[in-house]
Amino acid sequence: MSFKYGHVALVGEPNVGKSTLLNKLVGEQLAIVTPKPQTTRHRIAGIINREDAQIVVLDTPGFHFSSKPLNVAMLEVVDNVLQEADVICLMLDPKAMNAQLNKRLFDRIPKEKVIVVINKADTITHDEFEKMATSIHTDWGVKEIVVISALHDIGVSHLISLIIDRFTEGQALYPRDAYTQHPTRFLAAEIVRAQVFLQMGEEIPYITAVAIDEFREPTAENSVTLIRAAIVVEKESQKAMVIGKHGARIKEIGVKARLQIEDLIGSKVFLELFVRVEKQWTKDRDKIKEFGYV
Ligand SMILES: Nc1nc2c(ncn2[C@@H]2O[C@H](COP(=O)(O)OP(=O)(O)OP(=O)(O)O)[C@@H](O)[C@H]2O)c(=O)[nH]1
Numbered sequence: 512m513s514f515k516y517g518h519v520a521l522v523g524e525p526n527v528g529k530s531t532l533l534n535k536l537v538g539e540q541l542a543i544v545t546p547k548p549q550t551t552r553h554r555i556a557g558i559i560n561r562e563d564a565q566i567v568v569l570d571t572p573g574f575h576f577s578s579k580p581l582n583v584a585m586l587e588v589v590d591n592v593l594q595e596a597d598v599i600c601l602m603l604d605p606k607a608m609n610a611q612l613n614k615r616l617f618d619r620i621p622k623e624k625v626i627v628v629i630n631k632a633d634t635i636t637h638d639e640f641e642k643m644a645t646s647i648h649t650d651w652g653v654k655e656i657v658v659i660s661a662l663h664d665i666g667v668s669h670l671i672s673l674i675i676d677r678f679t680e681g682q683a684l685y686p687r688d689a690y691t692q693h694p695t696r697f698l699a700a701e702i703v704r705a706q707v708f709l710q711m712g713e714e715i716p717y718i719t720a721v722a723i724d725e726f727r728e729p730t731a732e733n734s735v736t737l738i739r740a741a742i743v744v745e746k747e748s749q750k751a752m753v754i755g756k757h758g759a760r761i762k763e764i765g766v767k768a769r770l771q772i773e774d775l776i777g778s779k780v781f782l783e784l785f786v787r788v789e790k791q792w793t794k795d796r797d798k799i800k801e802f803g804y805v
């Protein structure tokens with residue numbers, strides 16, 4: 512049997528369901544998912560291991576335009592992944608499409624690599640899909656257009672076969688039992704950041720980074736993983752909001768995040784959270800780099 516290896520990128524506007532699809536494809540909660548746009552800030556790589564193929568799936572930040580340095584860094588991530596990928600899934604949310612943005616993204620993609628993936632199949636009728644597919648075919652000249660639901664697992668296995676069909680033969684580059692190469696401390700920081708997205712309103716999610724100050728693995732004497740993490744914001748007023756009245760908000764963020772980190776690593780976790788102010792960090796290229804967003 513021939514063996515295929517390749518990289519597939521998931522790109523698209525914020526909130527179209529890229530990270531949900533990554534998680535469905537690898538079968539793990541690898542990338543954080545929230546109902547808010549611009550949740551993902553990194554290139555997140557998941558690995559699908561099959562008898563006939565190893566597929567590296569690259570999740571990306573949502574494609575949008577902004578002159579803010581943090582957003583510029585996120586766009587650089589998208590552009591780099593577009594260069595790296597053998598196949599590119601341009602994902603669309605049929606009920607929330609910005610035609611201009613999608614055209615600008617489409618123009619950055621080598622045409623022979625693209626599969627248009629209409630996600631959230633559960634939100635449209637078959638007729639609506641047919642109409643959309645016809646206009647994408649006419650306007651963009653794309654032949655391969657599929658409809659899936661990442662959330663409800665509709666059409667996902669068909670999409671995997673289309674991706675593999677386009678790969679050339681090659682050897683697996685990653686261990687056959689790995690679903691990611693991201694270290695646990697990175698995934699733990701992302702879990703805390705997801706709770707900030709879910710629990711905090713207004714601008715807070717967009718000026719928050721999470722830094723792991725200490726990550727101590729369990730030892731023979733102590734079976735608990737100790738994690739000290741800083742929730743980094745830009746101003747004292749934002750710090751007060753994250754802490755909440757009598758510390759209630761940060762406590763709730765910590766409780767929810769700890770349970771998820773325990774699920775991830777399968778051991779007890781002691782999670783200590785702080786809030787730290789780093790003035791204007793989202794505008795400072797060095798700081799953005801320090802938090803791993805470049
Ligand atoms: N109804 C429906 N909702 C979905 C589907 N797939 C994803 N969603 C929802 O869409 C929202 C955004 O999902 P994400 O996976 O975070 O989207 P994303 O494209 O990674 O977003 P960014 O990281 O912000 O670019 C979440 O509330 C998901 O539950 C789907 O097939 N159907």
Ligand SMILES: [Mg+2]
Pocket residue numbers: 529530531542543544550551570571572573
């Ligand atoms: Mg995402």
